[in-house]
Every structure is written in C-alpha cells, then in structure tokens.
Amino acid sequence: MVSLASTNRAPGVIAPSVGSSLKRKLDSSPDSKQQLASQAKRRRVTFDPEIDIHILADPNEKSLELVGEEVSRALDKHAAGDATGYDVLRGLFSARPTSSDAPSSGLLQKYVIALTNNVYLLKESRGLVHAVLDCHWVARNEHFVQSYRRLLRSLLDVAPPFTSTVLGMLVNMFVETPSPRMRQEDDPTVERAQLLSRVHDTLKYIVKGSPMASTYLQPVLASTFPFPTDTSKAHTDYISNILKVAEYCPELKGAILSLIMDKLVKIDVQIQVDMEELDDDLEDQIIEDSVREDLDDDDYDSDNESVSSEESLDEEERRVKEIKESVTKLDNIMFLMFKYYDSIFEKGNLQQIDETYQSLLSQFSRIILPTYRSRHTQFLLFHFTQMKHDLIDRFAGCCSQLAFDQSRPQILRVAAAAYLASFIARGAHVPGSTVRDVFDLLGHHLETLRKQHEPACTGPDLRRYGTYYAIAQALLYAFCFRWRDLIVTPDGRPPTDADIVYHEGDFRWYGGVKETLYKSVFSKLNPLKICAPTIVHQFARIAHHLRFMYVASLLETNKRIRLSRVVALGARETALTMKKGEEGFLLDAYFPFDPYVLPRSKRWVEGDYVSWKAIPGMEVPKEDDDEEDSEEDVEEEEGDDDDDDESTLDLPIVHVEVQEEDLDDGTDASSS
Structure with a gap:
C-alpha cells in the first residue's frame, strides 16, 4: 500500500486531503498563496459533481430561463433609468433577419416568450414595442409566428393604447405584402400567399380576443387605404384583403363596403374631370389603350415597368399617361367588386342577398347619388338590381322616394x-x-x-x-x-x-x-x-x-x-x-x-x-x-x-x- 505522505508530486501541487489529520504545507510567499487559491477554485469548479456547467459557444443556445432573467432585469433597470440592457433588446428585434449578426428565429422566439411573461412591463417601453412590431416576423418559422401572435394579444390586453399601432402594422401589409425572402436562413421557405394568410390569422386572433379591437380597426382601414395616385396593384391588393377582413369581422362589413365605394367614386369622378379637357378622339384612344390582360396574381412588378421611360414624356403625354393608368385602375377595381358581389348574389342565401342589396342601396343614397359626374361606379347597382324583379322594384322605389x-x-x-x-x-x-x-x-x-x-x-x-x-x-x-x-x-x-x-x-x-x-x-x-x-x-x-x-x-x-x-x-x-x-x-x-x-x-x-x-x-x-x-x-x-x-x-x-x-x-x- 502506498502512503499518501510518500507519494511523489510536482512542486506546488497540493494533494487532496484525507480526513482532518493531514495538514497542507503552504509556501509562505504571497505568490504561492495566490497561485494556491486560484488552483483551489479551479479544482472545485471542475470536479464538484453537484454542479453541471456548460460553456456556451453560441449565444443562440441560451436557455429560456436565462433569457427570461435577462429580459426581466433589462426592463427593471430601464424603469430605473439604466437603458443598457434595454437597448440590447431593441437591437435584437431591430436586426434584419438576413444580416450576419441577426439572432436566429429560435433565440428571438425565446425573447418573445420572455416579453410575453413580462408584458406588464412593456406599458412604458414604447421604443421596444415598436422594435418588436418591426421585427420582420411574418416570414419566420411557424413556431415563432405563434409565439409572436400571443405576445401581440397579451400586449393589447394590458396596454390598450397600443391597439391602433398593432393593427396599423398588420393592415399596412395589405398594401405592400412582405417579401418571403425576409427570413432567417434557418427558417423554411414561405410562399407569399401564406404570408398574407398569417397576417389575416393574426388579425382575426386579435379581433376575436379583444372586444374593442374592431372599433379601432375601422379608422385604421380608412387611413391606410391607398392614395388615388397609387398603383392599380396597390388598390386591388388592398381591397381584396379588406374584403377578407369583412368575412371574419362581420360587424365592419358595411363600413368596409362603404369605404371601398367612397374611394371608387372619387377615382371615377376624377377621371371624368380629367377627360373633360381632352378631345373626343383622344378620350376614345385612352379607353382603347387601357385594354389589358387580366392581372396575374404573381405579377408584382407590372406597375413599375414603364417608370423609367416617364422622364422622356412631355407634359401633355404625361397627363394622358396618368389618365390611362387611372382608367386601368378603375377598371380593375370595378372587375374585382363585380366579382365579389356576384359571389353573394349567385351563391348566397336569401338573407345574405337581402342584407347585401340593402347595403348597396345605402351606399347609393349616401355616396353615389350626391356625387355628380360618377360615371361607372353606379353600374354595380345597375347590374345586380336586374338579377331579380323584386330588386328592380326596390331600386325604382328608392329613386322615387328620393326624387320626391x-x-x-x-x-x-x-x-x-x-x-x-x-x-x-x-x-x-x-x-x-x-x-x-x-x-x-x-x-x-x-x-x-x-x-x-x-x-x-x-x-x-x-x-x-x-x-x-x-x-x-x-x-x-x-x-x-x-x-x-x-x-x-x-x-x-x-x-x-x-x-x-x-x-x-x-x-x-x-x-x-x-x-x-x-x-x-x-x-x-x-x-x-x-x-x-x-x-x-x-x-x-x-x-x-x-x-x-x-x-x-x-x-x-x-x-x-x-x-x-x-x-x-x-x-x-x-x-x-x-x-x-x-x-x-x-x-x-x-x-x-x-x-x-x-x-x-x-x-x-x-x-x-x-x-x-x-x-x-x-x-x-x-x-x-x-x-x-x-x-x-x-x-x-x-x-x-x-x-x-x-x-x-x-x-x-x-x-x-x-x-x-x-x-x-x-x-x-x-x-x-
């Protein structure tokens, strides 16, 4: 048996103690004491079987508990005036998914969950909330989207003043659909149609969970509507999307249809005003030139093809070009609205048809009738009124009542x-x-x-x-x-x-x-x-x-x-x-x-x-x-x-x- 006392060991290495009878022989010099203390600490960390330490080579592997503690501490310190950790959080959500230093969707999802658990602390964190809303969430993986959706709903539950901001973020995607390429490289590819489906699912989730959300949604839809000078594609995309909103938010259906009719009439009238200054032959030519093939749902660049050549046009040519674009825009919107109403009048039940036609009559008396020079919008009434004899009598009665x-x-x-x-x-x-x-x-x-x-x-x-x-x-x-x-x-x-x-x-x-x-x-x-x-x-x-x-x-x-x-x-x-x-x-x-x-x-x-x-x-x-x-x-x-x-x-x-x-x-x- 080998005695511990006689075991050869390198100078300065301390043998493990066995019982209390063995005494450490320490060098009395200060350097020896410092070296001994350092070795003792390293030895305890390395060999203690009760502690499992994992060195993180990748920050994306942070545990949910660690992220939660980090978020909680950052928000608490921000409330106390220290914005260091708070700014780090904002930077994580502000990074573009395609950038090299962007966090993975998996790590960012942990921060989303941590913010959901600490959502009550976001009431006074407007800057962080805006960073979260701008984080390019819609093209990431499905697990991230679901966690993000819950965060939005929790945020509105504790901080209703953010409702218009959150709804505005969602509705803006109806005007310009996010790019499927705006995702983290580890996320699966998502089709553009699926992106819009995610937006609608999120909006529906919020509206159904918050009784007041629809009240905030109506003015958001009106303020986000494309300007009359925006492209035909912007108008048709937006109208198609808000018509879908009307399906899962029926309390806003009348307001949405009236909004579309109001915007449509204004475009119609402006075209008639612009054409009054043109010769009859030129008017006919504009109509002929505006004939185009049906828009391809995947053609997202068609409106920008001729932008580069516009600088070479003189004032008269530019004005004619703008009128042609407006005619095409009106034509495409009218086609879309005919198609929408036709789906109801052809396949809807009697109650749906009655409610829809009554809505059309209301739009006629409030929007179309008082608008002089409306040229085409009223043909929605003209067409669908003639589908049934009782509707013909209703329209004739409506006009008679208004006339007298x-x-x-x-x-x-x-x-x-x-x-x-x-x-x-x-x-x-x-x-x-x-x-x-x-x-x-x-x-x-x-x-x-x-x-x-x-x-x-x-x-x-x-x-x-x-x-x-x-x-x-x-x-x-x-x-x-x-x-x-x-x-x-x-x-x-x-x-x-x-x-x-x-x-x-x-x-x-x-x-x-x-x-x-x-x-x-x-x-x-x-x-x-x-x-x-x-x-x-x-x-x-x-x-x-x-x-x-x-x-x-x-x-x-x-x-x-x-x-x-x-x-x-x-x-x-x-x-x-x-x-x-x-x-x-x-x-x-x-x-x-x-x-x-x-x-x-x-x-x-x-x-x-x-x-x-x-x-x-x-x-x-x-x-x-x-x-x-x-x-x-x-x-x-x-x-x-x-x-x-x-x-x-x-x-x-x-x-x-x-x-x-x-x-x-x-x-x-x-x-x-």
Missing part, C-alpha cells in the same frame, strides 16, 4: 329623377310593367307640380322649378328608349317593327302619358326650353314619327326666347351668375347609366344594357345635316348679339327675367 322627398336638397331630387329615368330606359331586364308604373308615378308628380307652379309662372325658370324640369326631362329621356312599352296593343305585347311601320292612324298610348306630357310641354313652364337640347331634339323627332306629339312650332318659338337674369344691386355672386350665355339656365344631359366603356369589367353588364336602336321607318339624319343644323344654331346665337340682324325681325325675342333675390340660394339644379 321635399326634405332633401333639390340637387339630390333632380339626380334621383335622372337615375330613375336612366335605369328604366337602359335596363334590359326592366319589365314593361315597371316602365309603365314609373311613367304613372312621374307623370302624376309632374302634373301636380304643373298645377302648383303654372298660375304664378311668367316663363321658364330652372332655379324656381328645378324639380319639375328634372321630372319632365326624365320622362322625355325614358320615352325615347321605352316608347314600345307605352303603346297599347290588342294582345298586350309590345308592337313589332312591322306593327310600327304599317300601322295606320294614331297609336293608343298607355294611361294618361300622352295627355300629361302634352299639358306640360305646352304650359307656361315650357320644359322643352329648359331640358337638355340633345334630349329635346331626339324626343321631338321620335314623337313626330310615332304621331305622339308635334312640337316643331314650339321649338321654333323657343329659339326666340332668351333666358336672362336681372341681378339686384349688392347681390351675392354665385356659380350660376358667373356662367356665360344660356348654359347656366339649362338642365345638363346627365343620365348616369349611359354606355359603360371600361374594357375589362364591361363584360359584367353587356347583357343588361339597352343600346340605342333606330326607330322603325324613321329616317336617320345624315351627319352633314346635323353639322349644318348645328352651324345654323351657332350663327343664330352669334347673330342675336347684333341688334341689326335681319333674322331677328320675323318674330319678337322674348326675354325671361329672373330676379336674383328670388333665387333659391344653395340650389343649383343645372349641376345635377
């Missing part, structure tokens, strides 16, 4: 009458019975207004009798398109072309249509002087050919009537007083369901639309004759300014004077 509601501004009543007339005139699926019912209704109100205004009337006056003239013009316009439905036949069917050509004598007309129009046309109110000349001219030709009414002599007399106004001293100048000639005293020829021209979405309404057709047996005027007539009219108008013009001697010129103080301030029927 005395509590509404006159400009809205005039517009409603125009919508009603245009709908029954152009709607291919509007039955003849509805046409006759509308004529009865409009005729009744026209006769009532005539009896009311004629006793005190001294001549045609748009400002005083705007609603009356709007109804009269509506009837003239509708008559030009639906005259067949107003002729009474023995078998109750509309007359054929042969019936029209070979019929002898006068036709028998439905109800009191002929008598009502005759009384109004030849009344002191003289609607043929105030209604749009294009409509009056067409009505006169058709009415004469069908032996319905002869108004040629009245039109000749009306040429000698000059509408003018005496403006009182000190009277306020209005938009009407600033208009030149008789333009400010005539109704616009605005009928909102005139031909739909957007090329891509046009297919949705092709079977719904009544196009203009020549009247059987009626000679079509030559273009040269029309040009000569228009030139003669211009020459007459120019000659009227000369007191010596001989053409004014045959018949006296009648001046209808309107006192400015009698005008209804704020009501401009000519602009409807």
Whole structure:
C-alpha cells in the first residue's frame, strides 16, 4: 500500500486531503498563496459533481430561463433609468433577419416568450414595442409566428393604447405584402400567399380576443387605404384583403363596403374631370389603350415597368399617361367588386342577398347619388338590381322616394329623377310593367307640380322649378328608349317593327302619358326650353314619327326666347351668375347609366344594357345635316348679339327675367 505522505508530486501541487489529520504545507510567499487559491477554485469548479456547467459557444443556445432573467432585469433597470440592457433588446428585434449578426428565429422566439411573461412591463417601453412590431416576423418559422401572435394579444390586453399601432402594422401589409425572402436562413421557405394568410390569422386572433379591437380597426382601414395616385396593384391588393377582413369581422362589413365605394367614386369622378379637357378622339384612344390582360396574381412588378421611360414624356403625354393608368385602375377595381358581389348574389342565401342589396342601396343614397359626374361606379347597382324583379322594384322605389322627398336638397331630387329615368330606359331586364308604373308615378308628380307652379309662372325658370324640369326631362329621356312599352296593343305585347311601320292612324298610348306630357310641354313652364337640347331634339323627332306629339312650332318659338337674369344691386355672386350665355339656365344631359366603356369589367353588364336602336321607318339624319343644323344654331346665337340682324325681325325675342333675390340660394339644379 502506498502512503499518501510518500507519494511523489510536482512542486506546488497540493494533494487532496484525507480526513482532518493531514495538514497542507503552504509556501509562505504571497505568490504561492495566490497561485494556491486560484488552483483551489479551479479544482472545485471542475470536479464538484453537484454542479453541471456548460460553456456556451453560441449565444443562440441560451436557455429560456436565462433569457427570461435577462429580459426581466433589462426592463427593471430601464424603469430605473439604466437603458443598457434595454437597448440590447431593441437591437435584437431591430436586426434584419438576413444580416450576419441577426439572432436566429429560435433565440428571438425565446425573447418573445420572455416579453410575453413580462408584458406588464412593456406599458412604458414604447421604443421596444415598436422594435418588436418591426421585427420582420411574418416570414419566420411557424413556431415563432405563434409565439409572436400571443405576445401581440397579451400586449393589447394590458396596454390598450397600443391597439391602433398593432393593427396599423398588420393592415399596412395589405398594401405592400412582405417579401418571403425576409427570413432567417434557418427558417423554411414561405410562399407569399401564406404570408398574407398569417397576417389575416393574426388579425382575426386579435379581433376575436379583444372586444374593442374592431372599433379601432375601422379608422385604421380608412387611413391606410391607398392614395388615388397609387398603383392599380396597390388598390386591388388592398381591397381584396379588406374584403377578407369583412368575412371574419362581420360587424365592419358595411363600413368596409362603404369605404371601398367612397374611394371608387372619387377615382371615377376624377377621371371624368380629367377627360373633360381632352378631345373626343383622344378620350376614345385612352379607353382603347387601357385594354389589358387580366392581372396575374404573381405579377408584382407590372406597375413599375414603364417608370423609367416617364422622364422622356412631355407634359401633355404625361397627363394622358396618368389618365390611362387611372382608367386601368378603375377598371380593375370595378372587375374585382363585380366579382365579389356576384359571389353573394349567385351563391348566397336569401338573407345574405337581402342584407347585401340593402347595403348597396345605402351606399347609393349616401355616396353615389350626391356625387355628380360618377360615371361607372353606379353600374354595380345597375347590374345586380336586374338579377331579380323584386330588386328592380326596390331600386325604382328608392329613386322615387328620393326624387320626391321635399326634405332633401333639390340637387339630390333632380339626380334621383335622372337615375330613375336612366335605369328604366337602359335596363334590359326592366319589365314593361315597371316602365309603365314609373311613367304613372312621374307623370302624376309632374302634373301636380304643373298645377302648383303654372298660375304664378311668367316663363321658364330652372332655379324656381328645378324639380319639375328634372321630372319632365326624365320622362322625355325614358320615352325615347321605352316608347314600345307605352303603346297599347290588342294582345298586350309590345308592337313589332312591322306593327310600327304599317300601322295606320294614331297609336293608343298607355294611361294618361300622352295627355300629361302634352299639358306640360305646352304650359307656361315650357320644359322643352329648359331640358337638355340633345334630349329635346331626339324626343321631338321620335314623337313626330310615332304621331305622339308635334312640337316643331314650339321649338321654333323657343329659339326666340332668351333666358336672362336681372341681378339686384349688392347681390351675392354665385356659380350660376358667373356662367356665360344660356348654359347656366339649362338642365345638363346627365343620365348616369349611359354606355359603360371600361374594357375589362364591361363584360359584367353587356347583357343588361339597352343600346340605342333606330326607330322603325324613321329616317336617320345624315351627319352633314346635323353639322349644318348645328352651324345654323351657332350663327343664330352669334347673330342675336347684333341688334341689326335681319333674322331677328320675323318674330319678337322674348326675354325671361329672373330676379336674383328670388333665387333659391344653395340650389343649383343645372349641376345635377
């Protein structure tokens, strides 16, 4: 047996003690003492079987407990004024996933979990919260996404003021979808469609878990909506996504649909304003050039292809290019909305159809009707209304109610009458019975207004009798398109072309249509002087050919009537007083369901639309004759300014004077 005392050992090495009888022989020098203490400490750490120490070669291998302690300490010290650890946390979340010094998604997930466990400490940590929201989370692995989703919901539970910020972060991804490449290299590849699915799942998770989230979401959706100058892709992507939001957040469905309609109308109107300054040929060319193939869902660079060439365009070319882009944008959005509503009207149950149509009617009365110059948006109503007869009656009833509601501004009543007339005139699926019912209704109100205004009337006056003239013009316009439905036949069917050509004598007309129009046309109110000349001219030709009414002599007399106004001293100048000639005293020829021209979405309404057709047996005027007539009219108008013009001697010129103080301030029927 070998004695411990006699064991050879290297100088300065201490043998392990056995019992308390053995004494360490220590060198008395200070260096020896320091060396001995260091060796003793190292020896205890290395050989103590009760302690398991693992040296971390990679910081990503931190335990969840260690990360939790680090996060808790950093947040506590930040509250006390020490931001060192806090700034480290911000740096971890701010690093781009593709950078070389970025933490792995696995390590960052531990910090996400630690923040969830300490979420109450984030109330005063706005900078860290923003760093967390900007951490490019959506393209990471699924486990990270789930942990991140729980952190967001926990944060909003304890700190509701962050709700708009969190929702804004999610909704912004509807405008510009994050890139699938923005992930850590160890994460699996994620398709772009899956990224959007993750965003929707997270938003749905938050909305369902927080009763107040939907209240915050509505203004966020409105403020994040793309600007009118943004690309077509930005608009269609955003609208597609918020329509999905409406599916899992039904309490916001009405607000979302109204938001889309409001933005759509504004784009539509701006296009009409821009096109007014262009020549007709150039307008047609813009429409033709805007024809394009259906957008590929994966084509994300199509809107940027021609950006580089824009610098070489002059001002006029750039303006035309911008209008073309706006037309394409409107066309694509309209196609998207037709497709959305079609899925409901074709496959939805009766309750869904009823609720959706009621929403459309509400959007019509609040958004579309008050907007002058809307050109295409209203065709959503036009198309889906004609899918069922009861919907046709509902729309006609809605327009009628708005047209005769005395509590509404006159400009809205005039517009409603125009919508009603245009709908029954152009709607291919509007039955003849509805046409006759509308004529009865409009005729009744026209006769009532005539009896009311004629006793005190001294001549045609748009400002005083705007609603009356709007109804009269509506009837003239509708008559030009639906005259067949107003002729009474023995078998109750509309007359054929042969019936029209070979019929002898006068036709028998439905109800009191002929008598009502005759009384109004030849009344002191003289609607043929105030209604749009294009409509009056067409009505006169058709009415004469069908032996319905002869108004040629009245039109000749009306040429000698000059509408003018005496403006009182000190009277306020209005938009009407600033208009030149008789333009400010005539109704616009605005009928909102005139031909739909957007090329891509046009297919949705092709079977719904009544196009203009020549009247059987009626000679079509030559273009040269029309040009000569228009030139003669211009020459007459120019000659009227000369007191010596001989053409004014045959018949006296009648001046209808309107006192400015009698005008209804704020009501401009000519602009409807």
